[in-house]
Amino acid sequence: MPELPEVEALRAFxxxxxxxxxxxRVLPVAISVxxxxxxxxxxxxxxxxxxxxxxxxxLDIQADGLHLLIHLARAGWLRWRDTLPSGPPxxxxxxxxxxxxxxxxxxxxxxxxxxxxxxxxxxxHDPAExxxxxxxxxxxxxxxxxxxxxxxxxxxxxxxxKGALRDQSLIAGVGNAYSDEILHAARMSPFxxxxxxxxxxxxxxxxxxxxxxxxxxxxxxxxxxGRLKSEKRSGxxxxxxxxxxxxxxxxxxxxxxxxxxxxxxxPTCQTGGRPLADRRLSRLLK
Numbered sequence: 001m002p003e004l005p006e007v008e009a010l011r012a013f014x015x016x017x018x019x020x021x022x023x024x025r026v027l028p029v030a031i032s033v034x035x036x037x038x039x040x041x042x043x044x045x046x047x048x049x050x051x052x053x054x055x056x057x058x059l060d061i062q063a064d065g066l067h068l069l070i071h072l073a074r075a076g077w078l079r080w081r082d083t084l085p086s087g088p089p090x091x092x093x094x095x096x097x098x099x100x101x102x103x104x105x106x107x108x109x110x111x112x113x114x115x116x117x118x119x120x121x122x123x124x125h126d127p128a129e130x131x132x133x134x135x136x137x138x139x140x141x142x143x144x145x146x147x148x149x150x151x152x153x154x155x156x157x158x159x160x161x162k163g164a165l166r167d168q169s170l171i172a173g174v175g176n177a178y179s180d181e182i183l184h185a186a187r188m189s190p191f192x193x194x195x196x197x198x199x200x201x202x203x204x205x206x207x208x209x210x211x212x213x214x215x216x217x218x219x220x221x222x223x224x225x226g227r228l229k230s231e232k233r234s235g236x237x238x239x240x241x242x243x244x245x246x247x248x249x250x251x252x253x254x255x256x257x258x259x260x261x262x263x264x265x266x267p268t269c270q271t272g273g274r275p276l277a278d279r280r281l282s283r284l285l286k
Contacts, residue, residue: 001074004141004173005216006228007057010078013225014061014108015052017080022103023047023063029089030097032117033110035130039066039123056136056172060127061100068100069130070110073118079109080225108225136172140209141217150206154194161197161205162190162263174213177232180239180264182212184248189271190256190263238264 002010026041028034034041047063054060059078061068072078076097084107089099095111097119112119120132127133137153138145153171157164164170165179174182183190186208188201197205216235223231233240237247242255242264251268256276267273 001175001177002072002077002228003057003175003178004139004213005178005220006232007054007059007072007173008217009220009223009228010225011052011054011059012221013080014059014078017106018049018061018102019051021049023049024101024103024107026068026123027089027099027101028097028121029091029099030112030117030119031091033097033112033119033121034123035120036122036124039125041123044068044123055127055133056139056168057175058127058130058133065125067122067124067127069120069122069124069127069133071120071132072110073112073120075113075116076119077111077113077229078225079111080106081108082106132168135169137168137170139172140174141213145210147203147206150209151202154197154202157194159194160191161188161194164194165209171209174209176261176263177236177239178212178216181216181236182208184238184266184269185212187269189276190265191276238266240264 023044023046026044028041043066044063047066049061049063051062052059053062057071059070083105084099084101089096095113096109097112098110098121099107101107110119122130124130138149154164162179162183165174165182166176186205188205219235220228220231238253241253244253245251246253246266246269249266249268251266253264253266254275255262255264265271265276267275
């Protein structure tokens with residue numbers, strides 16, 4: 001799933017490639033992708049793109065007062081094309097979900113792999129009209145997001161830290177992969193209760209959050225859209241690396257599986273050398 005660093009890289013890429021250009025048409029191919037109907041996508045025909053923004057994991061293509069909001073979800077992706085095919089896309093053929101064509105003949109496709117169709121596109125006058133945007137917490141890379149703001153968000157939290165980091169209404173943009181990376185950098189168990197964090201641990205977690213995301217954004221900056229997935233994988237130290245040696249201590253990276261996802265961690269760095277039990281089989285070790 002694309003998270004804040006990859007979406008920020010896509011935002012910068014699209015800002016360079018779209019701003020100042022005229023939209024010829026936006027064509028939904030998969031019926032499930034479009035979540036709004038008023039205004040219609042035809043309202044974008046002839047509109048000029050003024051900028052491309054980001055809200056958490058949402059891309060925001062702004063054109064003549066309208067906002068085309070894109071959430072790539074778990075299996076969605078964006079593919080830029082310098083020259084789009086001349087004929088109209090055919091529904092039901094492959095992963096193509098939506099095509100945006102510019103008057104110059106270039107544009108981009110949104111694709112989605114798999115059968116769980118969660119990729120979402122909204123066309124609105126105000127991003128706050130999209131419920132997923134309206135509920136977002138602060139952006140963790142914003143200048144105003146300091147250690148005190150982070151501590152205030154955690155005050156009163158009763159969840160485990162892994163779940164709290166992934167909650168988009170608490171902090172925008174962090175998902176399964178980067179929460180694993182942040183917790184590894186902070187040397188914390190993913191299942192440590194937030195209420196048990198000391199002041200020093202809150203500071204360490206804040207610094208790991210900011211540093212991990214900032215470094216990932218820097219690695220992705222300037223990378224073309226088609227290479228962002230492989231760039232993300234190459235920069236991850238624990239997530240998706242079950243069975244490999246930890247790059248910090250050399251211990252074997254382990255995994256906890258859930259019904260629809262998994263997390264990875266280093267026992268030596270994060271849990272005092274003790275492995276966490278698989279949640280499907282027994283209670284998690286603290």
